[in-house]
Amino acid sequence: MEMETREKTQILMDKDLIKVLLVEDDAVDSxxxxxxxxxxxxxxEFAVExxxxxxxxxxxxxxxxxxxxLLDLRLPDSAGIETVRNISGVxxxxxxxxxxxxxDEETGLLAIKNGATDYLVKSQSLENLLVRTILYALExxxxxxxxxxxxxxxxxxxxxxxxxxxxxxxxxxALQEAHAKLELRVEERTAELSKANELLKKEIAKRxxxxxxxxxxxxxxxxxxxxxxxxxxxxxxxxxxxxxxxAAESLFGRKAEELLGELFGFPVMRGEVIEVDIxxxxxxxxxxxxxxxxxxxxxxxxxxxxxxDITERKCAxxxxxxxxxxxxxxxxxxxxxxxxxDRNFKITRVxxxxxxxxxxxxxxxxxxxxxELYHGAKQPCQNCPHIQSLKTKEPSTLELFEPxxxxxxxxxxxxxxxxxxxxxxxxxITKDITERKLAEEKLKKANEKLKEYNQxxxxxxxxxxxELRTPLSIIMGAIRLVLDEIPGKIVEExxxxxxxxxxxxxxxGRIVDSLLSISKIESGKLDLQKTVVNICELIEDTVxxxxxxxxxxxxRLDYEIPQRSVxxxxxxxxxxxxxxxxxxxxxxxxxxxxxxxxxxxxQDGEVLVSVQDSGLGIxxxxxxxxxxxxxQFGRKAGxxxxxxxxxxxxxxxxxxxxxxxxxxxxxxxxxSKFTFTLPKHSTEELFxxxxxxxxxxxxxxxxKMSLIxxxxxxxxxxxxxxxxxxxxxxxxxxxxxxxxxxxxxxLQRAGDTVFQNFDEVFAIxxxxxxxxxxxxxxxxxxxxxxxxxxxxxxxxIKLLFGCATYPDDASTDEELIKKAKELRPAFLMLSxx
Amino acid sequence: xxxxxxxxxxxxxxxxxVDDEPGMVMVLSKFxxxxxxxxxxxxxxxxxxxxxxxxxxxxxxxxxxxxxMDGQTALGKLQASEKTxxxxxxxxxxLSDAKNIAGAQxxxxxxxxxxxxxxxxxLEKIGLAxxxxxxxx
Numbered sequence: 001m002e003m004e005t006r007e008k009t010q011i012l013m014d015k016d017l018i019k020v021l022l023v024e025d026d027a028v029d030s031x032x033x034x035x036x037x038x039x040x041x042x043x044x045e046f047a048v049e050x051x052x053x054x055x056x057x058x059x060x061x062x063x064x065x066x067x068x069x070l071l072d073l074r075l076p077d078s079a080g081i082e083t084v085r086n087i088s089g090v091x092x093x094x095x096x097x098x099x100x101x102x103x104d105e106e107t108g109l110l111a112i113k114n115g116a117t118d119y120l121v122k123s124q125s126l127e128n129l130l131v132r133t134i135l136y137a138l139e140x141x142x143x144x145x146x147x148x149x150x151x152x153x154x155x156x157x158x159x160x161x162x163x164x165x166x167x168x169x170x171x172x173x174a175l176q177e178a179h180a181k182l183e184l185r186v187e188e189r190t191a192e193l194s195k196a197n198e199l200l201k202k203e204i205a206k207r208x209x210x211x212x213x214x215x216x217x218x219x220x221x222x223x224x225x226x227x228x229x230x231x232x233x234x235x236x237x238x239x240x241x242x243x244x245x246x247a248a249e250s251l252f253g254r255k256a257e258e259l260l261g262e263l264f265g266f267p268v269m270r271g272e273v274i275e276v277d278i279x280x281x282x283x284x285x286x287x288x289x290x291x292x293x294x295x296x297x298x299x300x301x302x303x304x305x306x307x308x309d310i311t312e313r314k315c316a317x318x319x320x321x322x323x324x325x326x327x328x329x330x331x332x333x334x335x336x337x338x339x340x341x342d343r344n345f346k347i348t349r350v351x352x353x354x355x356x357x358x359x360x361x362x363x364x365x366x367x368x369x370x371x372e373l374y375h376g377a378k379q380p381c382q383n384c385p386h387i388q389s390l391k392t393k394e395p396s397t398l399e400l401f402e403p404x405x406x407x408x409x410x411x412x413x414x415x416x417x418x419x420x421x422x423x424x425x426x427x428x429i430t431k432d433i434t435e436r437k438l439a440e441e442k443l444k445k446a447n448e449k450l451k452e453y454n455q456x457x458x459x460x461x462x463x464x465x466x467e468l469r470t471p472l473s474i475i476m477g478a479i480r481l482v483l484d485e486i487p488g489k490i491v492e493e494x495x496x497x498x499x500x501x502x503x504x505x506x507x508x509g510r511i512v513d514s515l516l517s518i519s520k521i522e523s524g525k526l527d528l529q530k531t532v533v534n535i536c537e538l539i540e541d542t543v544x545x546x547x548x549x550x551x552x553x554x555x556r557l558d559y560e561i562p563q564r565s566v567x568x569x570x571x572x573x574x575x576x577x578x579x580x581x582x583x584x585x586x587x588x589x590x591x592x593x594x595x596x597x598x599x600x601x602x603q604d605g606e607v608l609v610s611v612q613d614s615g616l617g618i619x620x621x622x623x624x625x626x627x628x629x630x631x632q633f634g635r636k637a638g639x640x641x642x643x644x645x646x647x648x649x650x651x652x653x654x655x656x657x658x659x660x661x662x663x664x665x666x667x668x669x670x671x672s673k674f675t676f677t678l679p680k681h682s683t684e685e686l687f688x689x690x691x692x693x694x695x696x697x698x699x700x701x702x703x704k705m706s707l708i709x710x711x712x713x714x715x716x717x718x719x720x721x722x723x724x725x726x727x728x729x730x731x732x733x734x735x736x737x738x739x740x741x742x743x744x745x746x747l748q749r750a751g752d753t754v755f756q757n758f759d760e761v762f763a764i765x766x767x768x769x770x771x772x773x774x775x776x777x778x779x780x781x782x783x784x785x786x787x788x789x790x791x792x793x794x795x796x797i798k799l800l801f802g803c804a805t806y807p808d809d810a811s812t813d814e815e816l817i818k819k820a821k822e823l824r825p826a827f828l829m830l831s832x833x
Numbered sequence: 834x835x836x837x838x839x840x841x842x843x844x845x846x847x848x849x850x851v852d853d854e855p856g857m858v859m860v861l862s863k864f865x866x867x868x869x870x871x872x873x874x875x876x877x878x879x880x881x882x883x884x885x886x887x888x889x890x891x892x893x894x895x896x897x898x899x900x901x902m903d904g905q906t907a908l909g910k911l912q913a914s915e916k917t918x919x920x921x922x923x924x925x926x927x928l929s930d931a932k933n934i935a936g937a938q939x940x941x942x943x944x945x946x947x948x949x950x951x952x953x954x955x956l957e958k959i960g961l962a963x964x965x966x967x968x969x970x
Contacts, residue, residue: 469927470854473949477860480952486867509949527931701935
């Protein structure tokens with residue numbers, strides 16, 4: 001450190017005089033500084049100028065140069081840091097050393113921050129430090145200046161360098177351009193030269209070639225000819241073979257020696273192409289195409305025959321031609337009219353039959369638009385099968401009458417698909433189906449006639465049966481009168497005879513009824529009075545009716561039914577008739593000690609009812625005829641009522657009319673099993689069906705019908721108080737009450753139905769107007785109130801009613817149901833108040 | 834003897850039997866008479882109306898298919914008339930289709946019996962009809 005200082009001080013020696021501006025108002029202090037500087041031991045001389053104020057200092061700085069300012073901060077016209085700023089403002093380069101008091105070192109540091117170079121505390125050590133501080137300040141300033149100078153010079157150099165580089169680049173660019181131009185010129189020149197060179201070369205080659213060719217002469221030609229795959233034969237004017245190449249040898253299957261000097265044997269005519277027979281590769285016959293040109297041979301004019309084996313090509317071509325011809329003839333010999341139409345209805349191909357229909361040639365029709373040509377229409381026909389096929393990619397058919405031709409046409413189109421599965425066109429096959437149509441019409445007419453006859457027959461049977469009924473009832477009545485001894489006493493023998501007569505008359509009555517039934521079934525006039533019935537109950541009922549008869553005959557009669565009720569929509573009387581037919585048949589053909597069983601089961605949306613017995617059984621060949629009319633087989637029936645021969649036919653009719661099936665299974669000696677099915681419906685469906693039927697009935701009879709709804713109010717709340725079973729049983733009771741109280745008169749029949757849903761009961765009243773329906777509702781409400789009171793439920797259950805009449809309130813089943821479900825308390829008639 | 838006839842005449846219900854078949858009329862009459870009813874007869878609709886007005890029976894057994902005027906028409910006229918409207922009518926006919934039954938119902942018949950019928954059943958229905966009529970009246 002010491003060393004360094006000395007060195008630097010020595011550098012300063014160069015400067016012989018250091019000019020100092022001392023800014024100090026205190027005379028003692030200024031004197032001290034002056035003295036210190038004067039006494040300086042360093043080989044430096046100080047020239048000190050003293051000013052006592054800032055303004056004087058600024059003035060001095062403006063007029064002469066100083067190396068350094070020694071600044072007291074407490075001046076009469078300025079104090080503190082502001083003084084430093086002011087001095088520094090005059091000449092920022094001038095080193096300033098601040099002289100501060102002993103207690104104000106902080107101000108000194110602040111002064112450095114504001115532009116001073118250093119500070120000194122005015123004290124005894126001033127003597128030691130002042131010169132050094134001045135020299136350091138000067139040195140720092142000098143270094144700063146040096147750095148700045150160096151910097152500036154560096155900057156200048158760098159700028160110069162940059163400029164030089166830029167110039168260099170420009171020059172390089174210019175050079176490059178010049179170079180490129182030069183190259184282009186060179187290239188052009190080279191190309192010209194090489195072109196000239198090439199031409200020269202070619203010229204040379206040409207000359208050389210000609211020379212060579214001339215030189216190689218026939219040797220070369222010979223080589224070509226010898227290796228040519230085409231046969232070459234040279235024949236002179238007299239038709240004598242002069243030359244044969246190897247290809248020709250093999251084409252003719254003979255050696256050159258054999259051919260040379262011989263007659264060629266084929267007509268050689270210049271410019272013509274003919275086919276000649278040759279030997280094929282395999283040794284078989286083949287065909288070659290021969291072209292002939294004139295040439296010279298040994299100085300004489302001759303013919304050159306070129307032979308090409310076209311056996312294979314010919315074969316392939318023939319095959320294609322054959323196939324095309326075959327297709328064409330097939331296409332044309334089809335008697336159906338065929339045309340192929342593209343997506344735009346343009347006809348692309350037609351066969352002869354179609355052209356014939358238009359009395360023209362196929363080519364006349366190609367390119368025409370199908371609807372214009374075929375139908376004389378301006379637009380595609382609406383039901384066009386071609387459009388259909390384009391759309392669906394499936395074949396389509398249409399039958400129509402073409403008035404211009406006076407024939408019926410059957411058209412079928414098949415789409416033709418490309419490899420992407422898109423329809424490109426369709427094949428239109430049109431048949432004259434006039435004959436078939438006429439036959440169909442004939443058949444239709446015949447059928448109508450037949451229907452007419454059938455109807456006449458039905459009417460006849462119906463009338464005849466009705467006509468029979470009156471005399472039958474007279475005979476029955478007359479016999480009954482005599483049997484009851486009203487006209488007078490009869491003896492036992494007379495009674496027996498009359499009883500037999502009575503039996504026959506009763507049977508006759510049944511036959512008449514059956515005939516009427518079958519004629520109704522066959523003419524589709526069977527009136528089904530459908531209602532929702534628990535078929536299990538129906539079975540129980542019927543079986544119990546026949547129990548005594550079975551017992552009498554020594555036959556066990558049972559049934560097997562599901563535990564729960566199986567409600568289905570059916571005509572109970574007619575269905576019972578089926579059951580009776582089957583049960584009585586079984587009883588009839590089952591010997592004593594046997595059994596008959598009625599089984600009911602549910603399966604896939606239908607109910608199966610079977611009547612099975614351990615009876616005689618039926619021969620296999622008789623089973624298909626079982627359900628025919630008047631078929632009674634050689635089975636020996638037991639004692640009892642004689643059948644009518646119509647029972648099974650009627651049963652089948654009844655079951656089928658109810659959309660069910662009936663069939664028999666049997667084995668002789670082992671018994672029979674007759675089964676019929678009936679479709680099941682949801683309750684809602686059944687109910688709707690019901691209302692629909694009732695409306696239809698009303699419409700048919702030109703009457704009105706009404707629908708009454710009875711509903712339990714606040715059912716949800718009630719369910720918390722009463723069990724579901726209880727509610728169900730209440731609803732069931734309500735249903736029964738409704739059934740028994742619908743009408744006052746004994747005339748309640750056909751169409752009156754009570755229907756129970758999960759939470760409501762409905763009454764469908766046939767032939768019932770609004771007034772009547774409200775009457776019924778009032779009565780029902782009284783009956784139901786009585787019932788609820790009796791059951792101690794009056795306080796728990798409130799009933800709501802709804803009533804709608806067709807056609808007053810609604811015209812469809814749905815509307816009517818909706819209307820009838822508009823609930824309110826029971827309707828009260830004025831008279832009853 | 835006289836008193837018995839008188840008693841019969843006063844207490845027994847009077848039934849008008851209408852049928853174009855004399856046999857039917859004969860058998861029915863005998864039956865009804867045997868069962869204690871007073872019987873008057875007619876052989877077609879026109880006669881039926883005349884007899885009904887004259888005799889004012891309690892019940893009419895009415896056939897449907899008859900010459901001059903059929904049963905259905907006669908039923909309508911009987912019911913429409915003030916004099917005979919109250920008389921119960923039972924249709925006794927060979928026609929068993931729903932249309933005819935509905936027609937009778939609409940026309941005001943209280944019962945519909947299809948020939949050939951069981952005489953016991955007929956008597957029962959006559960009894961019921963008369964009973965309900967008495968009750969209703």
